[in-house]
Amino acid sequence: MAAMAxxxxxxxxxxxxxxxxxxxxxxxxxxxxxxxxxxLYGIALAFTDSQSGRTRPTQWIGLLNFQDLxxxxxxxxxxxxxxxxxxxxTVPQFLLALGLALLLNQNLRFRWxxxxxxxxxWAMPEIVVGIMWRLVYQPDxxxxxxxxxxxxxxxxxxxxxxxxxxxxGVWAGMPQVTVALLAGLANVPRELHEAAAVDGAGAWRRFRxxxxxxxxxxxxxxxxxxxxxxxxxxxxxxVLTNGGPGGRTRLPMLFAYEEAFRYGQxxxxxxxxxxxxxxxxxxxxxxxxxxxxxxxx
Numbered sequence: 570m571a572a573m574a575x576x577x578x579x580x581x582x583x584x585x586x587x588x589x590x591x592x593x594x595x596x597x598x599x600x601x602x603x604x605x606x607x608x609l610y611g612i613a614l615a616f617t618d619s620q621s622g623r624t625r626p627t628q629w630i631g632l633l634n635f636q637d638l639x640x641x642x643x644x645x646x647x648x649x650x651x652x653x654x655x656x657x658x659t660v661p662q663f664l665l666a667l668g669l670a671l672l673l674n675q676n677l678r679f680r681w682x683x684x685x686x687x688x689x690x691w692a693m694p695e696i697v698v699g700i701m702w703r704l705v706y707q708p709d710x711x712x713x714x715x716x717x718x719x720x721x722x723x724x725x726x727x728x729x730x731x732x733x734x735x736x737x738g739v740w741a742g743m744p745q746v747t748v749a750l751l752a753g754l755a756n757v758p759r760e761l762h763e764a765a766a767v768d769g770a771g772a773w774r775r776f777r778x779x780x781x782x783x784x785x786x787x788x789x790x791x792x793x794x795x796x797x798x799x800x801x802x803x804x805x806x807x808v809l810t811n812g813g814p815g816g817r818t819r820l821p822m823l824f825a826y827e828e829a830f831r832y833g834q835x836x837x838x839x840x841x842x843x844x845x846x847x848x849x850x851x852x853x854x855x856x857x858x859x860x861x862x863x864x865x866x
Contacts, residue, residue: 608846614839621833634840644841646816647824653731654806654820655799658738663792665739666746671776673747674754684751691744699808702737706809724810727817734809734818741805742795749791753784786860793856797849821845 615634619627638644673684690698705712708722723733757780765775781788803822806812812819812827819827821841829838 611839611842612846614836615843617836619835619839621835627836630836634837635843637837638840638844643816644821644824647819647821650731650817650819651800651821654735654738654802654818655796657731657735658742658799659792659796662739662743662746662795663788666743667750667788669743670747670750670754671780673751687747688744690741691748693741695741695804696808698737698741699805702740703809706733725814727814730810730814730817734806737809738799738802738805742799746791746795749787750784753787754780757783789856789860793852797852800852801845801849 616629616631617627618630618633669687673680673687677683693701703724706714706723708714708720708725713723714720721729723729761779762775765779770778801822802820803826806818806820807823807826810818812823822845825838825841825845828834828841
């Protein structure tokens with residue numbers, strides 16, 4: 570005779586029992602309250618004329634905010650800058666992290682110390698990183714100016730502000746990419762490298778035929794996530810330039826922040842947030858579809 574299922578065990582039909590839901594609730598409730606709830610409220614706010622300091626009730630205006638947003642040249646300019654920033658940070662960040670991960674994966678002396686130092690920027694808050702690099706870029710007594718023998722104001726010059734901020738973004742985000750790639754490299758069997766070396770394969774061929782196929786899923790995942798994180802950047806650029814000079818580093822999140830908390834246009838800023846959420850959702854969907862197709866092959 571089959572044993573009867575006890576409370577909290579999985580029922581015979583394979584569905585989770587009531588006890589499983591009680592175990593999930595402590596983790597599910599904070600997600601609903603702190604993530605899903607504000608997201609739904611922000612989406613609803615985008616369809617209203619909510620503003621700060623108003624005495625009359627907020628009214629439902631439908632798609633009017635989105636219609637105005639479609640004609641807002643400044644927002645789409647900030648979106649273009651955001652794409653430049655995201656690509657400009659993600660690509661060199663990945664290439665440098667890959668080189669550093671390959672180096673730290675070798676049998677070097679004090680490798681443990683090098684690995685520890687490599688993740689220092691990751692452990693620093695973005696506010697601290699921004700303040701530190703402002704001191705580096707300072708025209709009068711900055712380290713970069715002293716090294717190059719110039720008093721150029723890198724963050725205030727329209728031609729150098731965005732590249733200077735991109736350098737900081739690459740430096741700040743490279744450790745997390747390096748750690749992810751190191752984890753992938755640790756799973757590559759050394760026997761494959763040794764066999765390829767015996768067959769006469771050089772370093773580049775071993776990387777192309779052995780290393781890259783093994784770490785490719787991790788590389789694609791961390792690159793996609795880095796691009797999304799960089800597109801949603803706020804704190805680092807806010808501390809470095811506050812969107813200046815002349816809006817040359819005004820990312821979409823900075824633009825939405827200014828509309829909400831400087832000009833009090835909460836509904837309009839919420840509409841900008843909805844556009845950004847839609848863009849990120851599309852990027853995630855494209856990435857997930859690509860992963861599913863790759864797994865089916």
